[in-house]
Amino acid sequence: MFAYEAGEESEEAFYTDIGLSLSAHRGKGAALVWPRGANLVLEDISAEYTRDQADRSAPDGGVSPRARPAHERLIRRLRATLEVVEISAEHWFLGVGQKMDDTKGHRDVLLLPLEGGFECRIESADGAPDAAREDSSIHLRVRFGEILYIPEKLGFSVAEAHSRCGILKLEF
Numbered sequence: 001m002f003a004y005e006a007g008e009e010s011e012e013a014f015y016t017d018i019g020l021s022l023s024a025h026r027g028k029g030a031a032l033v034w035p036r037g038a039n040l041v042l043e044d045i046s047a048e049y050t051r052d053q054a055d056r057s058a059p060d061g062g063v064s065p066r067a068r069p070a071h072e073r074l075i076r077r078l079r080a081t082l083e084v085v086e087i088s089a090e091h092w093f094l095g096v097g098q099k100m101d102d103t104k105g106h107r108d109v110l111l112l113p114l115e116g117g118f119e120c121r122i123e124s125a126d127g128a129p130d131a132a133r134e135d136s137s138i139h140l141r142v143r144f145g146e147i148l149y150i151p152e153k154l155g156f157s158v159a160e161a162h163s164r165c166g167i168l169k170l171e172f
Contacts, residue, residue, distance in 0.1 A: 008036055008037075009036050009037045009039075009040065010036070010037045010040065011037055011040055011041055011077075012037070013035065013036035013037040014035045014036060014037035014038055014040065014041045015035075015077050015078070015080075015081045016035075016081075017033060017034075017035035017036055017037075018033055018035050018078070018081060018082075018110075018147060019081040019082065021033045021035075021149065022082060022149055025149060025151075026108065026149075026151065027108070027151050027152075027153075028151065029151065029154075030122050030138070030140075030148065030149060030150050030151070030154060031148075031149040032140055032142065032146055032147075032148055032149075033146065033147045033148075033149065034145065034146055034147075035145075035147060038144075038145040038146070038147070039145060041070070041074065042112060042114060042144065042145065044070035045068075045070045045071050045074055045112075045114060045168065046114035046115055046144075046166065047070075048068045048069075048070055048071055049071075049091055049114055049166055049168070050115070050166075052068075053093070071089070075087050075089065075170075078110075078170065078172070079172075082172055084172040086172065087170050087171065087172045088170070088171045088172075089168060089169070089170055090168075090169045090171075091114075091166065091167070091168055091169075092158070092165075092166070092167045092169060093164070093165070093166055094118065094158065094161035094164070094165045094166075094167065095161065095164060096161060096162065096163060096164070097160065097161065098161050099157060099158060099159055099160065100157065100158040101157040106150075106152060106171055107152050107171045107172060108149070108150070108151050108152050108171065108172050109149070109150045109152075109156070109169060109170065109171050110147055110148070110149055110150075110169075110170040110172075111142060111147070111148040111150070111158075111167055111168075111169055111170075112147050112167065112168040112169075112170070113142055113143060113144045113145075113146065113165065113166070113167055114144070114166040114167065114168055115144065115164065115165060115166035116143075116144070116161065116162070116163045116164055116165035116166065117141060117142055117143035117144065117161075117162065117163075117165060118141075118142055118158050118159070118160065118161045118162075118165050118167060119139055119140065119141050119142075119158070119159040119160040119162075120139070120140050120142055120148055120150075120156055120157070120158055120159060121137050121138070121139050121156060121157050121159045122137060122138050122139075122140070122150060122154050122155070122156045123137045123154060123155035123156065123157075124136040124137060124154075139159065
């Protein structure tokens with residue numbers, strides 16, 4: 001079971017807070033999590049993706065991929081915390097005003113802003129045709145250090161990036 005200790009900023013607290021939140025919300029509804037220790041974990045991952053982006057834009061095209069130890073540790077620790085066998089990762093870069101729809105065929109998702117912030121629209125799971133129902137979606141602003149959980153039964157779209165934004169999407 002998870003134990004909560006207020007004020008502790010550590011990598012362990014980061015995974016404990018995610019596990020605790022998802023133990024209550026998993027499969028039921030969306031959750032916005034402010035895990036303690038997020039800066040410790042996410043800054044290293046963000047630096048790896050920023051480095052990779054710079055490598056790809058280099059004149060030689062960055063042909064030799066580098067290791068991502070922080071990313072690999074995140075995946076390994078989340079697999080253990082969430083008790084899942086596989087987590088797939090996708091990195092999105094959005095410019096100002098860009099949108100990203102991802103409403104079809106996803107598993108449970110964690111969205112982690114690695115740079116900037118974004119608005120996310122989470123759609124209702126009632127299955128009624130769009131014209132036959134009122135808009136029952138929720139809109140959330142997600143910033144660096146926050147993590148958004150979306151169960152597979154809910155559709156979502158990243159509705160608006162107000163500045164350059166990097167998002168790590170994890171599916172499990």
